[in-house]
Structures are given as structure tokens and as C-alpha cells.
Amino acid sequence: MRIGTIEVTSRLWIGTGGLSSLATLRDVIDAADPGLVTVSMRRSSDLGPSGLIALLRERHVDVLPNTAGCLSAREAVRTAQLGREALGTSLVKLEVIGDERSLLPDVVGLVSAATELVADGFTVLPYTTADPVVARRLVDAGCAAVMPLGSPIGSGLGITDPSAIERVRAAVDVPVVLDAGIGTASDAALAMELGCDAVLAATAITRAEQPVAMAKALRLAVMAGHRARAAGRIPRLTEARPSSPMAGRAAL
Amino acid sequence: MKILVNGDPREVPTPCSLGELVPHRSGVAAALNGNVIRGMDWDHTALSDGDAVEVLTAFQGG
Numbered sequence: 001m002r003i004g005t006i007e008v009t010s011r012l013w014i015g016t017g018g019l020s021s022l023a024t025l026r027d028v029i030d031a032a033d034p035g036l037v038t039v040s041m042r043r044s045s046d047l048g049p050s051g052l053i054a055l056l057r058e059r060h061v062d063v064l065p066n067t068a069g070c071l072s073a074r075e076a077v078r079t080a081q082l083g084r085e086a087l088g089t090s091l092v093k094l095e096v097i098g099d100e101r102s103l104l105p106d107v108v109g110l111v112s113a114a115t116e117l118v119a120d121g122f123t124v125l126p127y128t129t130a131d132p133v134v135a136r137r138l139v140d141a142g143c144a145a146v147m148p149l150g151s152p153i154g155s156g157l158g159i160t161d162p163s164a165i166e167r168v169r170a171a172v173d174v175p176v177v178l179d180a181g182i183g184t185a186s187d188a189a190l191a192m193e194l195g196c197d198a199v200l201a202a203t204a205i206t207r208a209e210q211p212v213a214m215a216k217a218l219r220l221a222v223m224a225g226h227r228a229r230a231a232g233r234i235p236r237l238t239e240a241r242p243s244s245p246m247a248g249r250a251a252l
Numbered sequence: 253m254k255i256l257v258n259g260d261p262r263e264v265p266t267p268c269s270l271g272e273l274v275p276h277r278s279g280v281a282a283a284l285n286g287n288v289i290r291g292m293d294w295d296h297t298a299l300s301d302g303d304a305v306e307v308l309t310a311f312q313g314g
Binding site: 015016017018019025038039040041042043044045047048049050052053056063064065066068078081082083084085086087093095202 | 257258259273274275276278279280281282283286287288290291306307308309310311312313314
């Protein structure tokens, strides 16, 4: 799958927040084999680079800086620019949070920030609501993918409205990446079966009882869901359809 | 002169450039009074009394 100028080989992307140590993160990365790994931009206490950057370089993973926590388009644009400077990538997972309680996106600010960042040369991947109209606006603004939420960030509720994700899938030609809400492997498989090109999981892994084991499970689920989508599921029927022939039965 | 670095007051000699304040060139980014300054410009970006500098790096998140 191509995102901007980067060829992303794995369809499981991971967030890094919430793990207790970089050693565990390294094991999670190795288990997940992620296509992209998101990071947040925060103040450096010693004015130097973090140990996280060294780890990501050591594991040869492509990094996706985000604008997590930004409450305005202006703040998100500047955070994206700082991420590009620090990490040498023009990729950005664009978040403009509209409400600190629900962490739902401010889609008006999102389209505005996306437009500005695309003009500045960024490859923009916006975290958005599962709304096909907004998704189309984001693609019109030049976004390289759309990242609809399955349910609120960190909630683990899975995909509360699968048909909304299908509508987003049908509305755009760019990659669709299910972002937010994944709780366990079946949620990730469902996202792929609905036609998503990739899944971003953070809390589902980092707050699992065994993060490394969950990373592996999600990796397998994403692969399974992707293959099931390509294989084509059977139609849903309201009545039974026999799988054994009725003809040729013995007279008993 | 007195400036703010990541929200904390700090006394620095006069003159002082952004490049002198931040010795690293990789893995960090800086904003001066809210404006992002590219690394190539740090050495000729002079700091002034009362300036607010933000120095960021990547942390676990998202």
C-alpha cells in the first residue's frame, strides 16, 4: 500500500502511548511488525532527542508523527511542522480535537488544517469521524488517506457503526485506515472485512494484559480480515440454505 | 537576558542564538514565540529578552 511517497507493507499500524517501558515497546514492535508507528511531539526536558527516536531507528520502522491533543487547526499545523523538523518525515497523522471529553474530531478545523498542510508539502492522514461527506472533503483537500474512528479513542468499543465505515470506504479512492476504538482482534478483522486498507491500534495493545501477545493477535487478525475481504463473504440470508444435496437420499 | 524555555524561565548570555541554546540538530524541533524555526536557521536566529522557546522531541503517544 502506498501512502504518499512511502510504500507501507504491513496493514497493522500501532500507537505507542501507554506502555511502561521502551523495552516492552520494542517487543511490541517486533510482534506487530507495524507498517507505521505513531508518536506525539512533546517538550524535551534536556533539549535533546528522546530514547524513543533511537529505538524506532534501531527497529527500522517508519514513523508517523501525530498532532494528538491539538485543540485548534493553528496548533495542529504548527505541531505537524515541528514533527517534520524533528523526524525528517512529511507524513502527519492530523488530529484536531473538538471536545476534550469525547476526543471527537473538529472536522471543520480538520479540513482547514489539512488544506494548509497539503499546501506546505505534507502527506496528510486525518483522524476523522466515520462520515463519507467529511471523508470526501478531506480527499478534495488533498489528504493521502482518511482515518475514520470506529468508536471513541481508548474506549475499546470496537466499530459501533460498521455501515458508516462501509460508506466511507465507498466514498473515497484513497486508503481508509480504521483509527480508534479497536478493543481486540475481532474488531481489527471486522475493519478489514468492511474494506479498510489498514488498522491503527494503540490502546488495544498498550493497555492489554499482555501487550506483546495482543500485538501478535492483532497482526494475525488484520491479515485474516484482509484476506476474507478479498475472498468475498457469502450473502446474509434470512433462512437456511442446505449445504448437502437433497437429491439422492436413501429411502429409509 | 531572561527567556522562557519550554515554559520555564532561564537566564542566557547576550547574545545567544537558538543554535547555541539547543545543541542538538537531530530528533528535536524548535519554535520561537510560536513560530517553527527550521534547523538550518537556528544559528542565525538571535534570541531576545522575553522570548519563548519551545523545544520538542518525539514521545510515546497516539
